[in-house]
Amino acid sequence: MNVNMSRRTLIAGLAAGSVTACVTNPDTGESQFLLVSDGQLSQMAASAWSDAKKQTPVSRDPALNNQLQRIGGRIVTAANRQNDSWEYAVFDSDQKNAFVMPGGKVGFYRGIMEFSDNDDQIAAIMGHETGHVTGRHAAARFSTQIAAGAGLTAANIALSRTDTRYKNKIAAILGAGVSFGVILPFSRRHELQADRLGVDYMHRAGYDVHQSVKLWEKMAAESTGSGQPEFLSTHPSPETRVRELDSYIRAKGYG
Numbered sequence: 001m002n003v004n005m006s007r008r009t010l011i012a013g014l015a016a017g018s019v020t021a022c023v024t025n026p027d028t029g030e031s032q033f034l035l036v037s038d039g040q041l042s043q044m045a046a047s048a049w050s051d052a053k054k055q056t057p058v059s060r061d062p063a064l065n066n067q068l069q070r071i072g073g074r075i076v077t078a079a080n081r082q083n084d085s086w087e088y089a090v091f092d093s094d095q096k097n098a099f100v101m102p103g104g105k106v107g108f109y110r111g112i113m114e115f116s117d118n119d120d121q122i123a124a125i126m127g128h129e130t131g132h133v134t135g136r137h138a139a140a141r142f143s144t145q146i147a148a149g150a151g152l153t154a155a156n157i158a159l160s161r162t163d164t165r166y167k168n169k170i171a172a173i174l175g176a177g178v179s180f181g182v183i184l185p186f187s188r189r190h191e192l193q194a195d196r197l198g199v200d201y202m203h204r205a206g207y208d209v210h211q212s213v214k215l216w217e218k219m220a221a222e223s224t225g226s227g228q229p230e231f232l233s234t235h236p237s238p239e240t241r242v243r244e245l246d247s248y249i250r251a252k253g254y255g
């Protein structure tokens with residue numbers, strides 16, 4: 001990829017006011033370097049989301065769908081995002097994974113819902129995914145990729161609707177990579193921040209925060225058997241997150 005080209009598009013974008021730079025995130029208090037607006041991301045995510053639903057069949061099982069809607073509603077309310085538009089889908093696949101995309105598109109695979117013992121464990125995953133949204137992790141990752149000239153320019157983004165090379169890459173950056181077989185993890189720092197935000201939301205929503213620790217312990221036990229669950233391949237080691245979550249829950253005095 002020609003770096004000058006991407007820099008030129010970037011500068012053009014900055015001049016046109018279509019991109020933003022350093023902003024403070026009200027949910028985390030952090031200053032973030034962002035080159036895309038929420039509106040741009042939501043637009044790209046909307047098309048990646050409809051592709052994801054074509055890629056993997058969506059389950060019509062009313063019990064699973066109701067469970068996901070119910071838990072999602074409680075968690076996003078706890079995150080004070082109940083006025084945003086959210087869409088939940090259960091993908092009919094054995095994969096033990098879940099993802100979220102900008103614009104509030106939440107995908108859970110049937111496999112991870114069946115693997116969870118109770119609503120609290122699903123709420124732990126929902127809280128984590130919601131933490132990626134409030135932490136604006138997709139926007140941060142997208143901006144890093146553009147700034148690094150990693151083959152992504154405004155021109156590529158415009159092409160993304162038709163060109164599968166960019167379409168899949170953009171979907172992966174936005175969070176739906178697992179649907180397209182492109183595993184692109186968030187940074188370890190983003191993952192652990194999503195975990196902490198997730199337990200905050202669980203606690204506020206009245207879920208048992210200790211179930212988050214139970215869930216990752218269960219995942220860890222599973223990973224010593226027949227290969228590691230998909231969720232773990234894109235996330236920090238379960239030992240690390242169990243330790244970090246446990247000390248965060250204690251420090252906060254939850255439960």
Ligand SMILES: [Zn+2]
Pocket residue numbers: 128132186191194235
């Ligand atoms: Zn994550």
